[in-house]
Amino acid sequence: MTIHVNVRGTVGGNSRARFAATEFKPKPIAGLFDMMGAALSFGRNQEVYGEGEPAEYLYMVKSGCIRTSKSLNDGRRQIGAFYLPGDVFGLEAGEEHSFSAEALSATTVRVVRRAALTSRISGDAAMASYLLKLTTDELQRTQDRVLLLIKSAQERIAGFLLEMAKRSHAVNEIELPMCRQDVADYLGLTIETVSRTLTQLENSCAIELPPSRRIVLRNRPALARLNS
Amino acid sequence: MTIHVNVRGTVGGNSRARFAATEFKPKPIAGLFDMMGAALSFGRNQEVYGEGEPAEYLYMVKSGCIRTSKSLNDGRRQIGAFYLPGDVFGLEAGEEHSFSAEALSATTVRVVRRAALTSRISGDAAMASYLLKLTTDELQRTQDRVLLLIKSAQERIAGFLLEMAKRSHAVNEIELPMCRQDVADYLGLTIETVSRTLTQLENSCAIELPPSRRIVLRNRPALARLNS
DNA sequence: CGACCATTTGATATGGATCAAGCGATGTGG
């Protein structure tokens, strides 16, 4: 079996990879990546793609977590988004990636060629709608980020926790897949401010921090109020 | 002539408004709004649509300028974007507007029913691509905003000026269509900080402020350096 | 145990917010 995937990562899984299979009509389009994509594995901090590389593929997270990030010339780093299992990343406006993508921990993804999807826009309305939905959803999340970034540290953290809680399945308990520095770079704060704000919220009984990556939401209304 | 446009604004222009005309195939899709849309006029600060209203239409600015904004419960206001002639606004992830839209000054727009476009996704590949492009472009601009918002006041202002310069046609001179307060709410700063930062930039000879809405970029490299 | 990394905590500095006043242009009514 030869798979011409010139991407980083370890090829694995039962990849029935036929990227150019144009006759295939996905019924449940959610399973698209599983059906037509190759599986890849990444280790902690391993790069999936780099800023400026051609945006040839779309990716769906199967397990683990991915962050996209961008380094500014002075060393600051901005995190574009965190992607959890089921999320699709790699969508770009232009022909190349404006952020790089890295795995937070051992992560598996499915890849499909972008061209394999976009070429179906004509003739496959479901595919066109699917791509549009992926993009509008991403847009919505990015707009929500903008709203977060103009607020105070408390509000950013509260908003972040609520967002993560909504995305994880457990109701009032979150296991953060990322370190404090990642949270800080996501919210445009320093690691110290993130830490201090979390302890403040703990002191005000809004949350609980058993070990530091696990967070229990004790008082959602209070957090939601901060989220305005 | 009866046009059933339950939107605010003054109907005018040569509106050959046939929203449900499904047989129409736009060749130059850019002219789409002119061909199938109704023209509307708005005065300064007049609302085009409000936050929470059903997102039934897409709009293209023909003249003037539109801002989208959102009021937070504590009175702060965040501006989502400024739209100049040629820009399309009103795109939403969900079924209702998450921002409201207002005219900055006397402004004319063209409206088309969103459903009239989305219904064509199947069968009209050009339309599908067009909608996707509108959305990815909007996404790109929103991601650029996120990058601006984590920076210092000087960097935000510099980035904003460069963005406006790129969008306006005159190379090194911009006529801002919005007041300082709008700039402040766009960049997540106060009006005082915007003003002070502009005078700082003037003192460092990066820009010139003949009357306050007109800005001359004297030293683009310096601004670009701030923009990192 | 000891090295290493992530996180927290403390002390201080600072950029931008806030509060307040002044300035300049535009418009209105006497």
Add this chain to the structure above:
DNA sequence: CCACATCGCTTGATCCATATCAAATGGTCG
């Protein structure tokens, strides 16, 4: 035509939230 109100913008003084610098604590893995 001028006095005066209004609005948008700038400037000044002070305060505070967050950054910065520094050190302590805790957790994990060899």
